[in-house]
Amino acid sequence: MNDYSNIIQVIGAMMLVSVLVTNANKTSFLNKRMIVEGEYETAVTAIAQDIMEESRALPFDEAETEGALPVNIPFDFSLLGTDSGESTTDRSEFDDFDDYDDWNGTVTTIHGDFEVSVNITYINSTTQAPTVSKSTIKRMDITISSNTLREQDQETIKTYNYSYIRSYYAN
Amino acid sequence: MLGRGILIVASGATVIFGSIQLGLLGQKKSVNEATADYAYENHIKNAAYNGLQLGMEELGKDENWSATESSPWTTTIDDVDVTVYYENLGMGATPLDADTVRVYSSALYKGETANLVSTYTRTPLDIVPEFNSALSLTTNKFKFNLLGGSTIRGNDASGVCTDKPGVIVKDLVSSTKVVLGAGLNIINILSTVTQIQIDPSISYDATASLVANLEGKPGVVNVNGSYNGNFGTAANPGVFFVDNYANVTSGVTSGYGIMIIRSGGELNYSGSTSVSTSLEFNGLVVFEDALDFNGFNTPSVNGSVIVGSVGGSSLLDMYLGGGLDIQYDCSAQDHAKIAAANLLKENKYKRLSTFE
Amino acid sequence: MNLNLISGSIVSGMVLLTIGMMNRGVNYNSQDITLSSIKQEQKIELSEVLSHDLPKIGYTSDNSLDTLIAYADEKSIAYYSNIDNSADGSVELVTWELTNEADVSTDNPNDYKLVRTVGGTTTNISLGITTFTLNYYDKLGGTTPLTTPLSSADMDNVKQIEVVLVLESAESIQYSQNTGEKFVKSAWVKRFTPRNLKGNG
Numbered sequence: 033m034n035d036y037s038n039i040i041q042v043i044g045a046m047m048l049v050s051v052l053v054t055n056a057n058k059t060s061f062l063n064k065r066m067i068v069e070g071e072y073e074t075a076v077t078a079i080a081q082d083i084m085e086e087s088r089a090l091p092f093d094e095a096e097t098e099g100a101l102p103v104n105i106p107f108d109f110s111l112l113g114t115d116s117g118e119s120t121t122d123r124s125e126f127d128d129f130d131d132y133d134d135w136n137g138t139v140t141t142i143h144g145d146f147e148v149s150v151n152i153t154y155i156n157s158t159t160q161a162p163t164v165s166k167s168t169i170k171r172m173d174i175t176i177s178s179n180t181l182r183e184q185d186q187e188t189i190k191t192y193n194y195s196y197i198r199s200y201y202a203n
Numbered sequence: 204m205l206g207r208g209i210l211i212v213a214s215g216a217t218v219i220f221g222s223i224q225l226g227l228l229g230q231k232k233s234v235n236e237a238t239a240d241y242a243y244e245n246h247i248k249n250a251a252y253n254g255l256q257l258g259m260e261e262l263g264k265d266e267n268w269s270a271t272e273s274s275p276w277t278t279t280i281d282d283v284d285v286t287v288y289y290e291n292l293g294m295g296a297t298p299l300d301a302d303t304v305r306v307y308s309s310a311l312y313k314g315e316t317a318n319l320v321s322t323y324t325r326t327p328l329d330i331v332p333e334f335n336s337a338l339s340l341t342t343n344k345f346k347f348n349l350l351g352g353s354t355i356r357g358n359d360a361s362g363v364c365t366d367k368p369g370v371i372v373k374d375l376v377s378s379t380k381v382v383l384g385a386g387l388n389i390i391n392i393l394s395t396v397t398q399i400q401i402d403p404s405i406s407y408d409a410t411a412s413l414v415a416n417l418e419g420k421p422g423v424v425n426v427n428g429s430y431n432g433n434f435g436t437a438a439n440p441g442v443f444f445v446d447n448y449a450n451v452t453s454g455v456t457s458g459y460g461i462m463i464i465r466s467g468g469e470l471n472y473s474g475s476t477s478v479s480t481s482l483e484f485n486g487l488v489v490f491e492d493a494l495d496f497n498g499f500n501t502p503s504v505n506g507s508v509i510v511g512s513v514g515g516s517s518l519l520d521m522y523l524g525g526g527l528d529i530q531y532d533c534s535a536q537d538h539a540k541i542a543a544a545n546l547l548k549e550n551k552y553k554r555l556s557t558f559e
Numbered sequence: 560m561n562l563n564l565i566s567g568s569i570v571s572g573m574v575l576l577t578i579g580m581m582n583r584g585v586n587y588n589s590q591d592i593t594l595s596s597i598k599q600e601q602k603i604e605l606s607e608v609l610s611h612d613l614p615k616i617g618y619t620s621d622n623s624l625d626t627l628i629a630y631a632d633e634k635s636i637a638y639y640s641n642i643d644n645s646a647d648g649s650v651e652l653v654t655w656e657l658t659n660e661a662d663v664s665t666d667n668p669n670d671y672k673l674v675r676t677v678g679g680t681t682t683n684i685s686l687g688i689t690t691f692t693l694n695y696y697d698k699l700g701g702t703t704p705l706t707t708p709l710s711s712a713d714m715d716n717v718k719q720i721e722v723v724l725v726l727e728s729a730e731s732i733q734y735s736q737n738t739g740e741k742f743v744k745s746a747w748v749k750r751f752t753p754r755n756l757k758g759n760g
Contacts, residue, residue, distance in 0.1 A: 036563065037206065038206040038563055038564065039206065039563055040206065041205075041206025042205065042209055042210075042571055043570070045209040045210040045212070045574050046570060048213040048214065048217060049574050049578060049581075050577075052213070052216060052581065053581050055220075056220055056581050056584065057584075059224055060585070060588040063231065063591070064591070066231060066234060066235070067596075067599075070235065070238045070595075070599050071599065071745060071746065073238045074238055074599075074602075074603070075747075075748065077241055077242050078747065078748060078749045080245075081245050081249075082752075084249065085750075086700055086750075086752050088252075088752065088754070089699055089718065089754070089759040101328060101551060103412065103416045103547070104416065105549065122700075123700030124698045124699060124700040124701045126699070141748050142723065142725075142748050143748075157264075168263065169256070169260055194249070195281075196249060196252070196253065197280075198256055199256040199257065199259045199260040199263065200260075200263065201260055201262065201264075202259030202263075202321070202323075202554070203553065205564065205567050205568060205571055206571075208571075209570075209575070212574075212575065212578065213578065216578045216581070220581075220585060223585055226589075227589055227593070230593050230596040231592065233596040233600055234595065234596045234599055237600045237602075238599070238603075241606065241607075244607065244610070320644065322620055322622075554754075555620075555621060555622040556618055556754075557754040558618055558620070558644045559614050559615070559754070
């Protein structure tokens with residue numbers, strides 16, 4: 033009578049090793065992804081900071097760029113967004129804080145491309161809730177994403193959100 | 204035997220692999236922590252900035268807003284505790300001079316802090332047009348008469364500033380009107396610069412904006428009927444609108460600040476046939492669509508006079524008699540600026556430095 | 560011939576080979592993780608120091624400095640600042656410079672020493688820095704950097720300073736059987752808009 037216990041044990045070992053290898057590969061992939069995500073997420077934070085710092089150096093409103101200071105505040109402030117004749121895509125041409133409103137662009141860094149979009153809203157200075165009427169305080173919301181950074185499902189692209197408040201009185 | 208051996212080896216490999224991964228957990232945690240720390244640092248710094256912005260918002264609206272080091276203003280921004288206070292480093296010597304304010308913002312999150320210090324100068328918002336002459340005619344729709352006894356002087360009475368033209372007009376036609384209207388009394392338009400200067404760029408816009416922003420503000424004095432009040436003092440200049448007939452009965456002989464005389468406005472001085480010989484106004488006098496600019500119904504001016512029209516179509520009739528004296532004085536500009544600043548109550552902050 | 564024994568031996572051999580190869584892969588991976596975590600941590604630490612220093616270019620509480628930047632090129636910058644916000648208002652000369660001195664404490668032939676000097680006190684930074692590049696811009700959000708070394712006029716016109724920093728591991732690792740040895744890298748790019756530079760609002 034043949035003793036098949038040997039081959040059965042070997043097959044058992046093979047199955048165990050195959051599970052081990054599968055998990056090892058999966059873990060290796062996850063580890064590598066984690067390292068790459070760490071790099072990319074640092075870059076995301078840096079890009080958001082770049083835009084916020086850049087915008088701080090600009091005047092609060094278009095009304096301040098036209099020579100005479102606005103008198104009726106906030107009624108003399110401009111509508112949000114770039115003004116007539118101004119570029120909507122070239123950040124280096126922005127001359128006031130809310131020119132960033134509805135700006136969408138691709139920022140290319142050493143890590144690759146990041147999609148960035150910016151929105152500006154007037155907000156209520158007490159509640160900080162968005163308001164349709166003009167006020168002396170604006171909020172910048174920045175959303176950044178990258179094809180490399182995904183949610184757990186590996187399908188949905190992860191978005192990173194940052195916000196910054198700017199007061200007319202704190203140029 | 205062989206099968207058992209290889210099964211033991213496979214099991215051993217599994218255990219070892221698991222141990223390695225457990226051992227690597229520490230490093231993986233470090234990578235995540237490093238990334239998170241970087242994000243937290245920036246989050247906290249941004250919260251400090253946001254706190255500064257909100258603090259300046261409060262201070263901008265009320266320069267007496269209370270937030271001291273011992274009793275700071277606190278808030279929470281995106282789960283970060285923020286503390287803001289300010290100190291007045293120095294007050295300007297005059298109401299027009301800049302004050303210096305230093306604002307401190309601190310943010311605390313998960314045991315980490317970020318501090319921000321910004322220094323600002325604070326000056327009252329200034330929308331009073333510069334005095335460019337004794338008399339500025341920003342419209343070319345006017346008739347002009349200068350009678351004997353009335354003078355227009357462009358030399359600076361304070362001696363501090365350079366002299367200005369006696370009269371500024373828009374174009375050659377306007378200049379000719381002034382010359383012809385003055386006639387022999389052209390000698391009463393005096394200036395070391397030029398009697399009449401032509402400036403095509405002269406505009407009433409800035410003055411119109413000033414008038415529009417002052418009108419209706421609390422503290423504005425509407426001079427009408429029997430007026431027993433004053434016209435401001437050097438220490439407390441005011442803003443006065445003359446839109447109707449007004450008879451000054453208070454006996455005051457001087458005024459300071461800004462006087463705006465509009466269509467229908469007419470000043471009279473009780474007991475005198477001419478306001479100009481009874482009352483001297485120090486600062487800015489504006490004739491806006493004042494169809495009759497009559498020297499008998501106008502105070503003498505130490506400062507500057509601006510004549511203009513909002514719609515641009517009114518024909519202004521200037522009859523400068525009654526001993527009217529318009530004397531350019533650059534120091535009187537301060538009376539106008541202070542008067543406007545006191546009503547507008549708007550400060551402009553300019554950032555000097557930031558420590559982050 | 561015992562077929563059972565022969566087939567068992569063959570399969571066992573394959574299993575052992577598989578374990579051996581998997582072990583190698585796990586080895587590469589764990590080295591990668593370990594070195595990467597070290598480099599990322601070091602990168603973050605260095606970025607924090609740079610983020611502390613560079614925004615303070617030209618800072619004095621009363622904005623009284625005439626000269627803010629003393630020297631600037633693509634590998635170094637020297638500037639004035641009351642960097643510790645001392646009450647006496649004393650201004651220090653702060654310098655960051657990637658030297659040409661190779662870091663011989665590592666096996667990496669590409670790394671150099673970075674030196675930070677504040678008021679005469681020098682700190683040598685040996686973190687496997689292979690790239691430390693400074694780009695200067697005279698327009699906010701500009702894409703064309705100024706020519707370096709900066710002229711006096713350009714020093715007054717600078718609005719933004721971009722730092723490109725790359726750190727590499729001290730030792731190389733082999734990522735897989737088919738690739739050669741490589742050094743693990745960690746990079747950081749940040750554009751600063753120092754608030755006290757002339758023209759920065």
